[in-house]
Amino acid sequence: MQINHNIAALNTFNKLNSATNAQSKSMEKLSSGLRINRAGDDAAGLAISEKMRGQIRGLDQASRNAQDGISMIQTAEGALNETHDILQRMRELSVQASNDTNTLDDRQSIGDEIFELKKEIDRISETTKFNGKGLLNGDMSTSQDATSTAKLGVAIGAAVISKVDVSGAVAGTSYTFADGTAADGKLTMNATVNGKTVSETVNVGANSQTLNFSSLGISIELAGTETSTNIEANLSGKTIVTATGSGNATFLVGSNGEAAEKITVDFKKMDTTTLGSGGANNIADKVTDNTAVNTVGKADALTAVLDNAIKQVSQQRSNLGANQNRLEHTINNLSTSSENLTAAESRIRDVDYALAA
DSSP: OOOSOOHHHHHHHHHHHHHHHHHHHHHHHHHHOBSOSSGGGOHHHHHHHHHHHHHHHHHHHHHHHHHHHHHHHHHHHHHHHHHHHHHHHHHHHHHHHTSTTOOHHHHHHHHHHHHHHHHHHHHHHHHOEETTEESSSSGGGSOEEOBTTBOOOOEETTEEOOEEEEESOOTTOEEEEOOOEEETTEEEEEEEETTEEEEEEEEOOSEEEEEEEGGGTEEEEEEEEOOOSOEEOOOTTEEEEOOOSEEEEEEEOSSSOOGGGEEEEEEEOOSTTTSBSSTTOBHHHHOSSTTTTSSHHHHHHHHHHHHHHHHHHHHHHHHHHHHHHHHHHHHHHHHHHHHHHHHHHHHHHBOOHHHHO
C-alpha cells in the first residue's frame, strides 16, 4: 500500500478543476451571449464571423449611402419641379404675346414678367445645393485633372505641372495645344479652339498662373509652377476636353468598393444658358430684357425654345426619378443581404443558451 500519493484525491481535484473551468466558460458565454469570446473558443469561427461582420457593416453603410443619394436626387428634382412650373408660365406668356390684340406696351409688360422668371430659373440653378455641392449649375465638372485620358503637362525645369483647371469654357469643347515657346521666364502657349487660333503668354512664378483667352471665354489655371529661366513646354498634340455642362455623382452601394457596386447619377446644368434648342437658341439668348416678345415673330420663336426647354427638364426629371427608384430597390436588396448575413454570423458567434446551460 502506497501512501505518498492519493490518486483518488488527485483525480477528484482534476475533475473539479475541469468542472470549474467549464462552468466559468459557460457563465462567460451565458453572460455575454456569445459562443466565441476569444480566438481560443473557435479560431476558424472567429475569422469567418469577423469577415462577415465587416461585410455587414459595409452593407449597412452602403444602405445609408443610397439613402443620401435619394436625398440628393429629391433635392434636385424638387428644384426642377419649380423650374418646370416657371417654364410653363413663360410659355403661357409667350403664347399670349403672340396674339395681335396686344399693343407694344402690353407685350413689354408681358416681357417684364418673362425676364424676371428667366432670372428666377438661373437663381434656382445656382442655389440648389446638397451638402454644399451645386446640383443644377454644373459645379461637379469644373475641373479636369491630368490623367491618362486627358494628358496635359508643362515641364518647368525640374518641376512638372500636374493639374489643369478649366473653367468658363464652352461645353463639350476640345482644346489642342501646340508647342509653346519660353524666354526670360515667360511661357507662351498657342491653341486652336473652334477654328480660332489664340495665344497667351504668362510669367512663370511661384504658385499658379492663369491663361485667359477672353475672346473665347476660356480660363485655364496652371498650378504648381516654379520660377525658372529654363522652361520647356510639352504641349504639342495634347488635348483636354471639358465636360458637357453636367456633373456626375457616384454613390457606393456595396460593401467592397468595386466598380459594379457604384451607381452614377448625371446632374445636368439646368440654367437658361443650357435650356432651349441649343446653340444661340437658348432662353438666355432669347430673353435678354423685357423686349423678348415685342413682336409676334419673337414671341413665336421664344415659344419654340421654351418647348425644348420643357422637354429637357422633363428628360432630366425622368432620369432622376429612374435613378431614385433604382436606389430604393438597391436599399431593399442591401437590407435583405445584411439581414441574411447577420443571421449567418449569429449562428457562428452567438451562444445557444439551451446548450450552454
